[in-house]
Amino acid sequence: MAHSTVISTPATVSRSRHTSTFYNDVVQGLRAQQKYLDPKYFYDAPGDVLFQQIMQCPEYYLTACEMEIMQEQSAAIAAAFDEHASDYDIVELGAGDASKSVHLLKQLLDNGVDYTYFPIDISGNVIQLLEDSLPESLPGLQFQGLQGEYFEMLKVANDISPKRKIILFMGANIGNFTPFAARSFCQQLRRHMHPGDLLLTGFDLKKHPQLILHAYNDDAGITREFNFNLLRRINRELDGNFDISQFEHFPTYDPQTGSCKSYLISLCDQQVRIGDNVVIKFRENEPLYMEISQKYDPVEIDQLASLGGFAPVARFSDHRNWFSDYLWQAI
Ligand SMILES: C[S@@+](CC[C@H](N)C(=O)[O-])C[C@H]1O[C@@H](n2cnc3c(N)ncnc32)[C@H](O)[C@@H]1O
Numbered sequence: 001m002a003h004s005t006v007i008s009t010p011a012t013v014s015r016s017r018h019t020s021t022f023y024n025d026v027v028q029g030l031r032a033q034q035k036y037l038d039p040k041y042f043y044d045a046p047g048d049v050l051f052q053q054i055m056q057c058p059e060y061y062l063t064a065c066e067m068e069i070m071q072e073q074s075a076a077i078a079a080a081f082d083e084h085a086s087d088y089d090i091v092e093l094g095a096g097d098a099s100k101s102v103h104l105l106k107q108l109l110d111n112g113v114d115y116t117y118f119p120i121d122i123s124g125n126v127i128q129l130l131e132d133s134l135p136e137s138l139p140g141l142q143f144q145g146l147q148g149e150y151f152e153m154l155k156v157a158n159d160i161s162p163k164r165k166i167i168l169f170m171g172a173n174i175g176n177f178t179p180f181a182a183r184s185f186c187q188q189l190r191r192h193m194h195p196g197d198l199l200l201t202g203f204d205l206k207k208h209p210q211l212i213l214h215a216y217n218d219d220a221g222i223t224r225e226f227n228f229n230l231l232r233r234i235n236r237e238l239d240g241n242f243d244i245s246q247f248e249h250f251p252t253y254d255p256q257t258g259s260c261k262s263y264l265i266s267l268c269d270q271q272v273r274i275g276d277n278v279v280i281k282f283r284e285n286e287p288l289y290m291e292i293s294q295k296y297d298p299v300e301i302d303q304l305a306s307l308g309g310f311a312p313v314a315r316f317s318d319h320r321n322w323f324s325d326y327l328w329q330a331i
Pocket residue numbers: 039040043051093094095096097098099100120121122123126148149150169170171172173
C-alpha cells in the first residue's frame with residue numbers, strides 16, 4: 001500500500017550559488033546587443049502567485065483546455081501509459097502548483113499503480129507548496145520534490161529510483177523555447193531518458209491570432225505585472241534600481257511563425273544600476289525581450305518528436321482542439 005512520504009531534496013541549490021547565477025545571467029542578458037532576460041527567473045514567490053492568477057484569467061485559455069484534458073481523459077492517458085510501460089515513476093518538469101496533473105496522479109492511484117511522483121521545479125516556493133498540499137490533496141501519494149533545473153534534477157530522480165520514467169512536461173512549458181531551442185531541448189531530454197520511457201508534453205496549438213495575443217495581454221493586467229515582477233525581483237535580490245513606471249508591457253504574436261513574444265519597452269533614455277558595478281543604458285523605445293510562447297501545428301509537433309528521437313504514441317486534445325497533450329516514447 002502506497003503511503004505519503006515527504007523527503008527533503010538532497011540537491012537544493014544553495015542560496016549564494018543561485019544568486020550569483022541569477023546575477024550573471026541578468027547582467028549577460030542586459031549587456032547583450034538585443035537585451036533579454038531568461039524567463040525561468042519569473043518564478044520567485046510573488047511570480048508564482050502571479051502565474052497562478054494568470055492561470056485563472058478568462059483570457060488565458062491554456063489552463064482551462066489542459067484542465068479539461070486532465071479531468072476528462074486521465075483514464076485514457078493512464079491506459080496509454082499502461083499499454084506502453086510498466087513499473088514506472090512519474091517525473092514532472094516545471095510542475096508549478098500541479099493543479100492539472102493531480103487529476104492524472106489521482107487516476108493512477110485509483111488504478112493501484114505503485115509509483116513515486118518527482119515534481120521538479122526551479123522555484124523552491126513551488127516545491128514547498130507541493131510538499132505542504134499533496135499529502136492532503138492526494139493521500140497515499142509517494143512523492144519527492146526536487147528543487148532545481150530540469151536536467152540536473154532529472155538525473156537526481158534517476159539516481160534515486162531505477163524504475164522506468166514517465167515524464168510530464170505540461171502547461172505549454174515547451175513553448176517557452178524558440179522552435180530551434182525546443183528541438184535541442186527534446187534531444188537533450190531524450191539523452192536523459194532510456195529507450196521505452198514516455199514523455200507527455202503540452203502544446204498550445206495555432207489558432208486565431210487575436211485569441212492568442214489576448215491570452216498574453218489580459219484586461220486585468222496580471223501578465224503585465226508578471227513581467228514587471230522580474231524587474232522588481234532584480235531590484236530586490238540584486239540591488240537593482242529599475243523604475244517600473246518607465247517601462248511598458250508589449251506582447252506580440254506573429255501568426256506565420258507561431259511566435260508570441262513579450263517585451264518591456266523603455267519609455268525614455270534611462271540608466272539602470274545593478275549592484276555597485278553594473279550600469280545598463282536603455283534608449284527610448286528600446287525593447288527588453290522577456291519571453292516566447294511558441295504555438296505549434298500538428299505537423300511541426302510530429303517533426304519535433306522525430307528530430308528529438310521519439311515515436312508518437314497518442315494525442316489528447318480539448319473539445320475545441322486548441323491545446324493537445326502529446327504522448328511520445330523514447331526510441
Ligand atoms: C509556465 S509554469 C507551468 C507550470 C505547470 N507545468 C502548469 O502547467 O501549470 C512553468 C514552471 O516551470 C518552472 N521552470 C521554468 N524553468 C525551469 C527550469 N529551467 N528548471 C526547472 N523548472 C523550471 C517554473 O518555476 C514554473 O513553476
